[in-house]
Amino acid sequence: MYRVACMPGDGIGPExxxxxxxxxxxxxxxxxxxxxxxxxEIGAERYLKTGELITEDELKELSKFKxxxxxxxxxxxxxxxxxxxxxxxxxxxxxxxxxxxxxIKLLPGxxxxxxxxxxxxxxxxxxxxxxxxxxxxxxxxxxxxxxRDELEVMRNLYNVRFGIDVETDADELAYQIGxxxxxxxxxxxxxxxxxxxxxxxxxxxxxxxxxxxxxxGLWREVFExxxxxxxxxxxxxxxxxxxxxxxxxNPEWFDVVVTPNMFGDIITDLGAMIQGxxxxxxxxxxxxxxxxxxxxxxxxxxxxxxxxVANPLATVWAGSLLLDHIGEKEAAAAxxxxxxxxxxxxxxxxDMGGFMKTSDIGDWIAKDILKG
Amino acid sequence: MYRVACMPGDGIGPExxxxxxxxxxxxxxxxxxxxxxxxxEIGAERYLKTGELITEDELKELSKFKxxxxxxxxxxxxxxxxxxxxxxxxxxxxxxxxxxxxxIKLLPGxxxxxxxxxxxxxxxxxxxxxxxxxxxxxxxxxxxxxxRDELEVMRNLYNVRFGIDVETDADELAYQIGxxxxxxxxxxxxxxxxxxxxxxxxxxxxxxxxxxxxxxGLWREVFExxxxxxxxxxxxxxxxxxxxxxxxxNPEWFDVVVTPNMFGDIITDLGAMIQGxxxxxxxxxxxxxxxxxxxxxxxxxxxxxxxxVANPLATVWAGSLLLDHIGEKEAAAAxxxxxxxxxxxxxxxxDMGGFMKTSDIGDWIAKDILKG
Ligand SMILES: CC(C)[C@H](C(=O)O)[C@@H](O)C(=O)O
Ligand SMILES: CC(C)[C@H](C(=O)O)[C@@H](O)C(=O)O
Numbered sequence: 080m081y082r083v084a085c086m087p088g089d090g091i092g093p094e095x096x097x098x099x100x101x102x103x104x105x106x107x108x109x110x111x112x113x114x115x116x117x118x119x120e121i122g123a124e125r126y127l128k129t130g131e132l133i134t135e136d137e138l139k140e141l142s143k144f145k146x147x148x149x150x151x152x153x154x155x156x157x158x159x160x161x162x163x164x165x166x167x168x169x170x171x172x173x174x175x176x177x178x179x180x181x182x183i184k185l186l187p188g189x190x191x192x193x194x195x196x197x198x199x200x201x202x203x204x205x206x207x208x209x210x211x212x213x214x215x216x217x218x219x220x221x222x223x224x225x226x227r228d229e230l231e232v233m234r235n236l237y238n239v240r241f242g243i244d245v246e247t248d249a250d251e252l253a254y255q256i257g258x259x260x261x262x263x264x265x266x267x268x269x270x271x272x273x274x275x276x277x278x279x280x281x282x283x284x285x286x287x288x289x290x291x292x293x294x295x296g297l298w299r300e301v302f303e304x305x306x307x308x309x310x311x312x313x314x315x316x317x318x319x320x321x322x323x324x325x326x327x328x329n330p331e332w333f334d335v336v337v338t339p340n341m342f343g344d345i346i347t348d349l350g351a352m353i354q355g356x357x358x359x360x361x362x363x364x365x366x367x368x369x370x371x372x373x374x375x376x377x378x379x380x381x382x383x384x385x386x387x388v389a390n391p392l393a394t395v396w397a398g399s400l401l402l403d404h405i406g407e408k409e410a411a412a413a414x415x416x417x418x419x420x421x422x423x424x425x426x427x428x429x430d431m432g433g434f435m436k437t438s439d440i441g442d443w444i445a446k447d448i449l450k451g
Numbered sequence: 452m453y454r455v456a457c458m459p460g461d462g463i464g465p466e467x468x469x470x471x472x473x474x475x476x477x478x479x480x481x482x483x484x485x486x487x488x489x490x491x492e493i494g495a496e497r498y499l500k501t502g503e504l505i506t507e508d509e510l511k512e513l514s515k516f517k518x519x520x521x522x523x524x525x526x527x528x529x530x531x532x533x534x535x536x537x538x539x540x541x542x543x544x545x546x547x548x549x550x551x552x553x554x555i556k557l558l559p560g561x562x563x564x565x566x567x568x569x570x571x572x573x574x575x576x577x578x579x580x581x582x583x584x585x586x587x588x589x590x591x592x593x594x595x596x597x598x599r600d601e602l603e604v605m606r607n608l609y610n611v612r613f614g615i616d617v618e619t620d621a622d623e624l625a626y627q628i629g630x631x632x633x634x635x636x637x638x639x640x641x642x643x644x645x646x647x648x649x650x651x652x653x654x655x656x657x658x659x660x661x662x663x664x665x666x667x668g669l670w671r672e673v674f675e676x677x678x679x680x681x682x683x684x685x686x687x688x689x690x691x692x693x694x695x696x697x698x699x700x701n702p703e704w705f706d707v708v709v710t711p712n713m714f715g716d717i718i719t720d721l722g723a724m725i726q727g728x729x730x731x732x733x734x735x736x737x738x739x740x741x742x743x744x745x746x747x748x749x750x751x752x753x754x755x756x757x758x759x760v761a762n763p764l765a766t767v768w769a770g771s772l773l774l775d776h777i778g779e780k781e782a783a784a785a786x787x788x789x790x791x792x793x794x795x796x797x798x799x800x801x802d803m804g805g806f807m808k809t810s811d812i813g814d815w816i817a818k819d820i821l822k823g
Pocket of ligand 1: 164167
């Protein structure tokens with residue numbers, strides 16, 4: 080028996096998570112395990128009513144779970160950043176989910192915007208660092224007033240650098256700080272090297288060490304050192320600007336890609352598109368020794384809420400990552416196989432060229448697993 | 452008569468710039484103007500010999516020119532960052548070239564990695580902010596020792612944020628700071644709005660205001676304010692992760708895109724790829740009232756140096772941007788037309804499927820302009 084926390088969230092979240100649960104329950108039935116779901120109502124609705132995002136108590140409770148199944152958050156009535164930082168990033172950071180795992184895999188029958196590329200060419204994994212870099216939430220506007228000391232430092236730096244006197248014009252600046260630690264870089268790289276070892280033994284590191292020389296200089300240094308301990312893995316670097324080109328031109332070059340947080344955010348969306356779009360892109364936020372979270376990488380699509388049209392496949396796939404994580408490898412693989420079947424048979428939602436409703440998809444895939 | 456400073460740089464730089472000059476000289480002959488070229492030898496060779504990157508004296512001299520024609524820099528014997536920051540970024544910053552202009556235009560006959568997209572669909576311009584953001588070069592490693600005060604602040608922030616005691620482990624951190632100013636954001640947005648006004652009147656702003664809330668919150672706010680002064684321009688936002696998807700899936704949605712510096716670096720490389728690759732991607736670094744610089748956006752490709760195989764078309768196109776900038780609009784357009792001719796006739800280098808040498812291309816295009 081596995082206990083899983085469930086956070087459907089906003090917009091289409093509840094609908095797609097419902098389908099994912101049908102599939103995971105069916106996989107349990109087939110492969111002989113049970114999942115006990117515990118629901119948490121977090122998201123925009125509650126925030127708008129009570130001002131609460133995610134509470135310390137909830138986080139403590141969640142720490143008893145090995146896995147969280149997450150839908151999506153986001154609402155047009157809430158300013159950008161509030162829910163993302165206050166819920167999603169809060170969970171990633173609180174549980175130190177330092178690996179953001181994103182398979183980029185084109186399933187047979189799915190169309191990609193790339194000419195001449197098929198499932199053979201598009202099959203790699205991005206390991207995104209998930210707790211540091213420019214996501215640490217350190218920054219300020221000069222108006223803020225509260226962070227006087229830091230601002231003083233910024234002002235001085237900026238004065239020296241540009242000869243601009245911002246003292247007299249104090250509301251005119253904003254800064255943001257990214258931080259990398261050696262430990263934080265090391266652990267995610269080790270994860271990526273280990274993963275490459277189970278695949279084609281090739282690891283590409285992403286950075287922009289030619290301009291952001293300090294943070295990504297450290298990143299590169301740690302990569303150099305770590306690779307000595309993995310002599311059987313072939314390595315290379317790509318600057319972040321260049322890798323977006325190669326994702327599109329030569330996706331077959333990649334096996335495992337390890338990337339700092341922010342660049343990872345960008346290139347995994349691009350990766351999602353080449354594997355058929357956000358409707359098919361799952362992500363795992365992993366702390367190998369703690370609480371991990373699995374989610375579709377798309378947003379809450381408020382305008383489709385309650386319409387029973389949303390594509391739940393990314394969420395179902397995220398469920399497969401969850402099963403893999405808790406050790407149910409066979410069940411995890413069966414879920415992917417049945418997703419593939421649904422695509423081959425055209426048992427998909429409208430966005431993928433089918434005629435099915437959201438609520439039919441989970442049933443279809445669950446049945447396919449049970450008979451498979 | 453126009454005076455133009457010329458910096459061929461490293462690797463293939465001298466070869467491709469030579470072709471560009473042939474073309475610009477021919478355009479002058481055809482349209483009745485002269486260009487007087489002044490050469491500057493900067494780059495890896497000199498740096499390795501003398502330790503000099505670009506000197507204060509050279510910068511002062513260059514300020515007498517309205518335009519610089521730049522090849523490329525970069526050399527495997529030099530650590531990443533030294534030449535880029537010490538020469539290319541130094542010029543961009545010194546001359547306050549706050550607009551980095553990158554046409555993303557698929558010419559007829561050029562192949563794109565995107566299925567079902569042609570010249571009709573791929574035709575937009577990216578306006579990249581070019582002097583602020585994470586390119587300001589502020590950052591440090593905890594080991595550095597020199598920036599004790601700033602590091603103290605960082606350490607405190609990091610301690611508070613993560614409960615990590617870095618005091619005792621002082622070599623384990625690196626940080627990097629991005630800064631945006633209201634003025635810096637405003638001026639580049641005004642440029643982009645003006646440009647959109649001369650095109651299809653649609654402007655897309657790029658940010659990541661949901662996570663890097665401080666810097667890109669300011670960026671977004673300034674965009675909101677600036678757009679009030681341009682009521683005839685339709686506007687929208689894209690998060691940077693999302694825009695990489697739409698570049699690949701729906702490039703026809705874009706007319707003008709305005710972006711902060713670092714995201715601009717990333718998305719313009721992706722843009723270069725969808726327009727046919729780096730061999731065809733030019734960039735302008737523009738200060739509307741000062742010294743501007745025009746360059747191919749690719750690097751110096753050391754391994755092709757001196758082999759007479761490099762594709763000079765990006766450099767020739769950069770020359771067209773230069774002509775446009777100095778007011779020779781007709782000549783600028785003629786250069787693009789003749790680039791198109793060369794592609795249609797297959798008078799291109801091997802990377803584009805042709806049989807010509809680098810040194811033939813400039814002659815071919817120059818002749819085409821003269822007879823055109
Ligand atoms: C919603 C947002 C905060 C998040 C991120 O930037 O990490 C998302 O884009 C993702 O990639 O999971
Ligand atoms: C060479 C490098 C410093 C530069 C940049 O990052 O701006 C390049 O990638 C570009 O886009 O012009």
